[in-house]
Amino acid sequence: MSNNHPYKIIPDRITKLASYQIFVFGSNTEGRHGAGSALFARQYCNAECGNPQGRQGQSWAIATKDLSKGIRSIPLLQIKSQIEKLVEYANTHSELEFLTTRIGCNLAGYTDLEIASLIGNFNLPPNIWLPQEFVDCLIEDKPTLKVAFMGNRHQKFDESRWKQVRSRLEGMIVRACVREATLQEYRALEWGYKRIQFYSGMALGVDTTAVEIILGLKDKYPIEINLTAVVLCTNQDAKWNNLDKQKYHWLLSQCDAIKFVSNLPYQEAGGIKCLNARNRWIINQIKNVHDMMIAIWDGQPGGTANCIADATKLNRRVIIYNWVTSTYQKFGNW
Known part of the structure; x- marks a missing residue:
């Protein structure tokens, strides 16, 4: 920057x-x-x-x-x-x-x-x-692998389950950078990329935790790692407690870019329509051969389910970890 x-x-x-x-x-x-x-x-x-x-x-x-x-x-x-x-x-x-x-x-x-x-x-x-x-x-033009996140909010998890889910999420993020067979070879570099561009919708839970994990990886691998926060409105954190607000704004300050889906507060931005617009914008960034979406999901109807459905309809590469059944599922051209 x-x-x-x-x-x-x-x-x-x-x-x-x-x-x-x-x-x-x-x-x-x-x-x-x-x-x-x-x-x-x-x-x-x-x-x-x-x-x-x-x-x-x-x-x-x-x-x-x-x-x-x-x-x-x-x-x-x-x-x-x-x-x-x-x-x-x-x-x-x-x-x-x-x-x-x-x-x-x-x-x-x-x-x-x-x-x-x-x-x-x-x-x-x-x-x-x-x-x-x-x-x-x-931002200097160079071959870029794009990776986005979707997932359940933090209210869904108890503490022990959340530790397990966070570990799985970190493993999925690392494998976007690293070959599964060995941590000595770098998957994105092997594919010819010079940068990984991550996108997070910044909801409390999977989205913000993914940002924390990515920030910890920035100097760990020999590839440029960029992070874009996709913020649905100007007061996304309006109903959060003070501790979550402080953490949210600190995470935003560490990102490379903040994409605003709307320049207005939530209700003026259209309420739930703004959430859907954010998800569509993120999905539209994931369109090249190796680009992928990482989903942490409980298998239940809701915003994460809708986002997964929209991505799969467009044949985006999606990898899902169902934290209830502890199973993985892939969609798209893998």
Whole structure:
């Protein structure tokens, strides 16, 4: 991480802002705000017609196109200068969150890599969120094996059973990195990967425990290990006790990136729909030949069962440990 904190990744779709959020969009020199993110900023975030740059209500405009000259008409150095102003403002307004869209990458004609390279010049404060495309560019491209988790929440387990399940989970994670036959050979490296990208939905139980285990593996094997927390809303921990909240926020701080499925609190984000959206997003990351999902499940109906069903319908590679029967089951192309 170039910023000494996780990259925060905006939702795939933003329809509404919380009161403390600022929508950062690409503008034009005339400040027309007539299409795409600029139109959303004008209609819902108080962007001002005729104003091409800077703070405008709950929005922040960065001019990336001169309408009279067409695409790629604002020099990258000028865009960089505007990003610098945004960074300076965000640094002095830690009470605000700045949700940055793919500025300059649609109607303005620049690529994600070009704009992300400009952003990479700055030590971003933690209150600037970025689109997934920019974060992908900021993290060095290399062959990556992707592994995700699903599983029951901690309320399902008594202490003795939980110790057994945690041991099984750790073994499954290690085998994603290591050949089963011997701990001296590295499975991901053998397959030609240079990085393992883990995804966790950060629910209490299997999800957060997987994060703890992965953090303990980061310096153990000769392969880069990255971790993305997939957070369903801004107050995922609202009903948790203080100890669980503290642990949750510490784990988030140790991740490489935090993907927000919604930028709103749980109820405004759609409640149970937000949970389903999180699961779908995670499943959609697991799509290449060796990518896999690891599931710890009791065999009962519920969110984990639904997630497993969705993954298997899409022929994702899934390995399930049923902790009630102490059995393993695999789906997909193994």
